[in-house]
Amino acid sequence: DHVYSSTWFLGLIAWLGLALILCSWRRQWPALQAARRWIDYRSPRQLSKLAIAETRLCPDGAEGLAKLTTVLKVRGWQIQTQQDRLAARKGVAGRVGPLLVHTGMVLLMLGAVWGALAGNRLERFLAPERSLDLLNRNGDSQLEITLQDFRVERDPAGRPEQFRSVLALSDSAEPQEISVNHPLRHRGITIYQADWALAAINVQIGRSPELQLPLQTYPELGDQVWGLVLPTRPDGSEPVFLSLESEQGPVAVYDSDGQALTLLRPGGPAQEVKGLPLRVASVLPASGLLLKRDPGVPLVYLGFAVLLLGGGLSLIATRQLWAVASDGQLHVGGLCNRNLAAFAQELPALLEEVQQG
Known part of the structure; x- marks a missing residue:
């Protein structure tokens, strides 16, 4: 997953850039001078x-x-x-076009290489009210991101259609909302809504207070299956397995032999499991955030602009x-x-x- 920063790829980029520069110097620049000379x-x-x-x-x-x-x-x-x-x-301007095309391509490649070598990428799952601290090179806090709210919008069949996160930034007074295809750009950092997960489940066993227990993924059971093993006795014996696929439930309960015991709905009534009333109060979803800092993006945009201008002039x-x-x-x-x-x-x-x- 690091092909664009690998040595062989950067070497090919340097080779192509050198070829463009030499072509411009030996062919395009003399052609422009000849066109301007009477x-x-x-x-x-x-x-x-x-x-x-x-x-x-x-x-x-x-x-x-x-x-x-x-x-x-x-x-x-x-x-x-x-x-x-x-x-x-x-139409002497037409001779400027190829030079600008080569210049734009070189700028584009420089921006891409700069971003690959000096850029940063971070993927994190955040539950609501949890924070993420971004540190600078000196170890000081550069930016604190707090997830205030996260929602999964689903179609009538229950399939996810959109994910929305409300973020509070330490240096911004107003919360910002991001969603898929609508990232947030702030101080050179782009925050994308990239994924979602289930972070924790709030359960009540008997007369106990609500307990928030972390969930983990089980790839062997499916692409999006979360669950946890919950003991039903003080000595940890007779455990049950709670499994779910979305924050809406239902939560399937299995015994140690894999036999289905019951289904629990988040926010619904308690049901007896192994002689104990078990109730699922709620399921806490987590927002998958992708943070990227790419200092080469302005140079890439400039390269594209110069490339398009040169392409237009080349038609003259x-x-x-x-x-x-x-x-x-x-x-x-x-x-x-x-x-x-x-x-x-x-x-x-x-x-x-x-x-x-």
Whole structure:
């Protein structure tokens, strides 16, 4: 159950993180720098070698470049013009996306490793009015948690549907309620409603006062079976076994041979067992609390946010376009890092708009 803090797992995480950093440094960062750097193509021959190239008649080269500049600016392109040529680009932010994706993954892994190495996890069962003290590294009390109330909500068939615990914290004036899927976060500690159990049973034997006796689980009898062995004689002889599966009862009573003697209802009347009146006053349930402190959670959330942002930016196509006016013709060529077919359809439409304008 410690796979995420094992040496081999942390080694794989470090290996993956190093691979992402090296990939970003050797591929993504140079690609971003190249996208931000203006490249000056001077001749039509250079443009003809690009992935997309078009040539249109243009008697007045200066006017054609001016119209193309206007159309591109309207569509959100960045323009750099020369005497008889221009360069344009759009969607440079798309080159930032892969860098952010890698950065987010590294942050996510750092947060996960930090939480695995520096986090704490504690599982405890608390009965109502019982407390749990959390100590810091110096042995001083950091937080005291008291269970004020615990309820098991059941469906008409008696199956548990929800568990609710009311907790009193030593540094909080108001009690806080937690339930399954609704934890409490307090000072970096998350308290989950994780389980339930039966802690004790209150019984009355004859005319004795009510006795609170602890219950223990019996896995050999079932997944959720609690019980205790109760002697019926002063010398401890003739014991009976009390067994129950929920705080609502019933409590089954068996003799030492395993023969069923009777059923007792919590809060019901006493019944004679081995010559003694035996009454079950109540059953005390216990709340199963899971306490977790994970200092890496903020870093994991930040990593996810950066990862999502980078993934969104990565969808933006980075487009580059060049135009050269020469000998009564307008030569246009372009590059695109994704969806080249759409760019190939857009370029002729763009030139048609220039000629019509």
